[in-house]
Amino acid sequence: MTPSTTARAAELLQEALDAYRDEPGAVEALQRYQRRLAEPLRVAIAGMVKAGKSTLLNAIVGEEIAPTDTGECTRIVTWYRHGHTPRITLYPKAGDPRILPLKRTAGRLAFVLDGARAEDVDRLDVEWPSPALHAMTLIDTPGIASLSQDVSARSSGFLIPGDAPSEADAVIYLMRHMHASDVRFLESFRDDGAARSGTVNAIAVLSRADEVGAGRIDSLISAADIAGRYSQDPNLRKLALGVVPVAGLLAQSARTLRQSDFESLELLARMDRAARERMMLSADRFRRSSDTQGLTEEARASLLERYGLFGIRLAAVLINNGFADPTPLAHELARRSGLNPLLELLDRQFLARAEALKARTAVAAVENLLRSRPRPDTEALAAALERLQAGAHEFRELRLLADLRTGGVDMRAELAAEAERLIGGRGTAVPLRLGLAPDAGAAELAAIARACLARWRVVAANPLIDRSALEACRVVVRSCEGMLADLSGVKVA
Ligand SMILES: Nc1nc2c(ncn2[C@@H]2O[C@H](COP(=O)(O)OP(=O)(O)OP(=O)(O)O)[C@@H](O)[C@H]2O)c(=O)[nH]1
Numbered sequence: 001m002t003p004s005t006t007a008r009a010a011e012l013l014q015e016a017l018d019a020y021r022d023e024p025g026a027v028e029a030l031q032r033y034q035r036r037l038a039e040p041l042r043v044a045i046a047g048m049v050k051a052g053k054s055t056l057l058n059a060i061v062g063e064e065i066a067p068t069d070t071g072e073c074t075r076i077v078t079w080y081r082h083g084h085t086p087r088i089t090l091y092p093k094a095g096d097p098r099i100l101p102l103k104r105t106a107g108r109l110a111f112v113l114d115g116a117r118a119e120d121v122d123r124l125d126v127e128w129p130s131p132a133l134h135a136m137t138l139i140d141t142p143g144i145a146s147l148s149q150d151v152s153a154r155s156s157g158f159l160i161p162g163d164a165p166s167e168a169d170a171v172i173y174l175m176r177h178m179h180a181s182d183v184r185f186l187e188s189f190r191d192d193g194a195a196r197s198g199t200v201n202a203i204a205v206l207s208r209a210d211e212v213g214a215g216r217i218d219s220l221i222s223a224a225d226i227a228g229r230y231s232q233d234p235n236l237r238k239l240a241l242g243v244v245p246v247a248g249l250l251a252q253s254a255r256t257l258r259q260s261d262f263e264s265l266e267l268l269a270r271m272d273r274a275a276r277e278r279m280m281l282s283a284d285r286f287r288r289s290s291d292t293q294g295l296t297e298e299a300r301a302s303l304l305e306r307y308g309l310f311g312i313r314l315a316a317v318l319i320n321n322g323f324a325d326p327t328p329l330a331h332e333l334a335r336r337s338g339l340n341p342l343l344e345l346l347d348r349q350f351l352a353r354a355e356a357l358k359a360r361t362a363v364a365a366v367e368n369l370l371r372s373r374p375r376p377d378t379e380a381l382a383a384a385l386e387r388l389q390a391g392a393h394e395f396r397e398l399r400l401l402a403d404l405r406t407g408g409v410d411m412r413a414e415l416a417a418e419a420e421r422l423i424g425g426r427g428t429a430v431p432l433r434l435g436l437a438p439d440a441g442a443a444e445l446a447a448i449a450r451a452c453l454a455r456w457r458v459v460a461a462n463p464l465i466d467r468s469a470l471e472a473c474r475v476v477v478r479s480c481e482g483m484l485a486d487l488s489g490v491k492v493a
């Protein structure tokens with residue numbers, strides 16, 4: 001990522017500040033965007049009620065911090081950002097922010113609202129010393145499309161404000177099945193201010209994937225099939241950069257596996273397999289079963305809550321197959337939860353593009369300001385905005401990526417697929433763009449990049465080429481040149 005796009009976005013914000021210096025509201029907003037440009041990328045976790053958002057957030061952070069109960073707090077937008085010491089700040093809709101006491105119940109943070117009602121709280125801000133929050137700020141949002149229109153409106157209003165860029169630069173959208181309301185949400189997130197240029201900045205998660213096959217041991221395989229189908233769905237392809245199945249509960253509990261969990265699971269693993277399977281026919285049966293190797297009712301309830309039937313079954317099988325210590329078991333459970341592919345996707349699609357996505361937000365803010373508060377002396381600012389929008393190669397790549405995914409480029413399918421890869425559709429690292437292994441040597445990378453460049457120059461030179469395709473070719477050619485320039489800094493073996 002060239003720093004120049006970020007620098008140019010910062011310059012644009014400064015120009016806007018100069019142009020609007022006599023409008024305090026605009027100045028304050030622009031200063032916020034200046035600070036935001038320097039902050040980590042903001043990734044919101046959204047989805048319908050009980051889709052598993054807070055649980056997945058905990059899995060990504062690797063700690064059980066976000067509350068997943070049914071309390072008031074799941075109805076409040078909550079930010080989790082990196083801080084050296086833990087601190088929770090409540091921002092009311094009216095009045096000054098205040099620090100909340102740090103209270104934990106069974107390891108999880110408990111937000112003591114101190115008399116405030118959820119509807120009067122604008123947001124909670126949690127600073128937490130977790131390495132996962134270094135690169136991105138995670139935002140837990142209340143479930144959308146809920147029975148409570150009010151809660152739903154709070155999430156949508158925050159993510160899709162309508163009159164300003166979204167507070168989030170990108171979104172992880174959880175769904176258990178694909179509903180019309182999921183598609184509607186993603187459409188509005190894409191169409192909102194931050195994404196008016198058509199940037200696709202959402203990743204979809206098929207959540208609670210362990211429940212797809214009713215907790216059977218092959219549940220995640222069935223979930224992967226469904227996710228595969230969804231990712232080919234033309235509606236969803238336009239809106240999300242990928243669809244991955246994740247058993248968030250298992251991921252969360254694996255990453256925080258306790259010695260007592262392990263001991264309980266070990267007891268179950270030692271049981272006769274048929275007896276164990278009988279006992280695990282349903283959650284209810286497991287809870288009420290008496291034939292349990294000395295496992296208390298409390299221990300069984302805790303296992304169910306933390307791992308679900310699927311996780312318990314899988315853990316017992318794994319223990320019997322040699323994962324006989326807590327650490328290897330935890331790693332294997334986390335691996336099987338589907339969390340890693342999601343983290344990789346986040347890394348490739350969001351973090352590797354963090355500067356471009358943040359710069360986009362800044363540009364959208366200025367665009368919005370010019371539209372909502374037009375004034376006579378802003379021609380120079382509007383021209384600078386247009387130059388940056390049209391000229392920054394990262395933006396052109398993001399725009400083309402969206403166009404290709406929406407079928408807006410008249411090009412043969414194989415060429416379109418190659419173009420999508422070369423402009424970073426699978427991730428921005430050079431080997432990913434070139435379709436090579438991550439450890440490919442510099443000489444091989446350069447040779448393939450050169451071959452791609454030559455091929456795409458030929459495609460672009462075709463006199464019969466459609467206009468949309470010609471623009472696409474130009475972007476691809478520029479991406480290939482960019483790769484070669486990057487690679488020329490590397491010593492070729
Ligand atoms: N089996 C299973 N249960 C899950 C999974 N993820 C979450 N749950 C359970 O689903 C319930 C809701 O989970 P949350 O993480 O609170 O869901 P949420 O989307 O944050 O819910 P709201 O914020 O209230 O909309 C809890 O009882 C979780 O234990 C999962 O991957 N598998």
Ligand SMILES: [Mg+2]
Pocket residue numbers: 053054055067068074140141142
């Ligand atoms: Mg929640």
